Every structure is written in C-alpha cells, then in structure tokens.
Amino acid sequence: xxxxxxxxxxxxxxxxxxxxxxxxxxxxxxxxxxxxxxxxxxxxxxxxxxxxxxxxxxxxxxxxxxxxx
Amino acid sequence: xxxxxxxxxxxxxxxxxxxxxxxxxxxxxxxxxxxxxxxxxxxxxxxxxxxxxxxxxxxxxxxxxxxxxxxxxxxxxxxxxxxxxxxxxxxxxxxxxxxxxxxxxxxxxxxxxxxxxxxxxxxxxxxxxxxxxxxxxxxxxxxxxxxxxxxxxxxxxxxxxxxxxxxxxxxxxxxxxxxxxxxxxxxxxxxxxxxxxxxxxxxxxxxxxxxxxxxxxxxxxxxxxxxxxxxxxxxxxxxxxxxxxxxxxx
Numbered sequence: 564x565x566x567x568x569x570x571x572x573x574x575x576x577x578x579x580x581x582x583x584x585x586x587x588x589x590x591x592x593x594x595x596x597x598x599x600x601x602x603x604x605x606x607x608x609x610x611x612x613x614x615x616x617x618x619x620x621x622x623x624x625x626x627x628x629x630x631x632x
Numbered sequence: 633x634x635x636x637x638x639x640x641x642x643x644x645x646x647x648x649x650x651x652x653x654x655x656x657x658x659x660x661x662x663x664x665x666x667x668x669x670x671x672x673x674x675x676x677x678x679x680x681x682x683x684x685x686x687x688x689x690x691x692x693x694x695x696x697x698x699x700x701x702x703x704x705x706x707x708x709x710x711x712x713x714x715x716x717x718x719x720x721x722x723x724x725x726x727x728x729x730x731x732x733x734x735x736x737x738x739x740x741x742x743x744x745x746x747x748x749x750x751x752x753x754x755x756x757x758x759x760x761x762x763x764x765x766x767x768x769x770x771x772x773x774x775x776x777x778x779x780x781x782x783x784x785x786x787x788x789x790x791x792x793x794x795x796x797x798x799x800x801x802x803x804x805x806x807x808x809x810x811x812x813x814x815x816x817x818x819x820x821x822x823x824x825x826x827x828x829x830x831x832x833x834x835x836x837x838x839x840x841x842x843x844x845x846x847x848x849x850x851x852x853x854x855x856x857x858x859x860x861x862x863x864x865x866x867x868x869x870x871x872x873x874x875x876x877x878x879x880x881x882x
Contacts, residue, residue, distance in 0.1 A: 573772050578714040588713050599844050610846035617837050618865040625724050625869045629876045
C-alpha cells in the first residue's frame, strides 16, 4: 500500500473504529437535528436527544461488544 | 466569567492531555527509528513530517475563517463525537480488561523489530524507509493534535491558547524522549486516554448542540456537566463490563 493511501486510511480510522458506534452517533445527531427542525420546542428536544442518546449509545455499544466476545 | 474560565480551562486541559498522548505515540516511533538507524533518518523524517504538517495548517487554516460559525461548530462537534467516543469506548474496554492495555514498550519493541527486518535492504533504502516511518508518525499524530486543537478551540475563538497548550505538551514529551532516549512507557497513557475521551466527547456533544442551535442551560458551564455525565457513564460501563465477563485478570 502506498504511503498516501496508508495515511488516508489511518486518518479515516481516527474517527471510525467500530462502524456501529459511528452510525449510531450520526443517527443520534440526525434525530436531534430533525427534532429541532420539526417539533415545537424542538431545539430543547434536540438537546435532550443528544444528552440521553450519546452516553446511551456508548453504554449500549460497550455492552454489545462484550456480548459478541 | 465563570463559564468563560471553565471553557478556557477545559480547552487547555483537553488539548494538553490529548497532545501528550499523541506526542508519546509519535516519540515511540521516532525513538525506535533512532535506535535502529540513528538520529539522522529519525530527525530528518520527523522534521519532514512537521514541515508537511505546517504546510497543511498554513494552506487549510485560513479557509476556516470563511466557514459560518454554526456550521464549523456542527462539523467539528460531530467529528469530536466520533473521535472522542471512539477513544472512550476503547478506554472503557481496556479498563475493563476486555482488550489489552496500550503499551509503549511493546509498541517500541514491535517497531524496532520491523525496522531491523528492513536493515537487510541496501543502507540508503533502509534509511529512507526509517525516515518515512518517523515522518509518517509525526504527520499522523500531528494531524490528530491539529484536529483536536481546532475542534475544541475554534468554536469560541480559543485557537491561540489551545495551540500553545498543544505545543507545550509536544515540547515536554519531545524533550523527555530525547533526554531519556527510551519510550515513555511510564506515562499513564490509558488513564490519559480515558480522561481525554471523556473531555472530547463532552466538547463534541456541546459543539454539536451549539451548531444545531440548542440553548444549553448554563452556556459554557454545560461542558463540565457533560464531562461529568460521560465520566459517570464510562465508569459505570467499566463496572458492568467487568461483571459481565467474570475471571478477567486485572
């Protein structure tokens, strides 16, 4: 593998290690954004989605990783 | 005022600790190159990596001024969430004994073995490969430092203190590595990664919310609350993970 490709792969790996966790984070952010756009008091709801969702998916991901091992 | 101090303090701590971790990882590879091939290729590679890093920062840095603030906050918030929660997940799994702890002494041994295997090649090529390894380490770890500095510092105009904190961390690690001339295995890297993962995840959630327009109660002070929340969840996850997998050697 050429050095630039190796560097790019390593850079992508900085953000994405476990694909499920990365997808879940993006889904939570999307939910927060959609809540903010369409619901009354949506920005507050969006904040709550982030506040509960981000730590929640971290915990769920760790537990599911353990179950898989 | 309190919120401002909390913001500056958390930016300085996050960038310093994260930069220590990255600099230690780069220094391990530079030392491995210096041990096997000498300081010349190690230093040349490191300087070339730094020069390339500087070019990237100088070329791309000014472009940040043209990006609207809320978009910058949202983009870096999401990237920080991906980056910070990835670190935190690994730190939890390491603390629970599910995956092995990161060990600079082991990384150093592996790298020196790899470089010695390359010594069979003609001297010029072996030196070139060694310099490349050194330069790549500085570039990759340096890009991580630059990303962290921009991601936590740009949203509130704290790029200068964040950069100063990161440079201080890199100078301290480079100095210690050059003087000791062995990998900095005694730096509590796994604990640092746990702490940095907590801080970066907290910053990520804060900036993502700011980018979306969420009115966080307490403004900047919310970062400390988020850090406490992530810390509590992470420690809880370690306890749950240890209970779920009995018999793990700790």
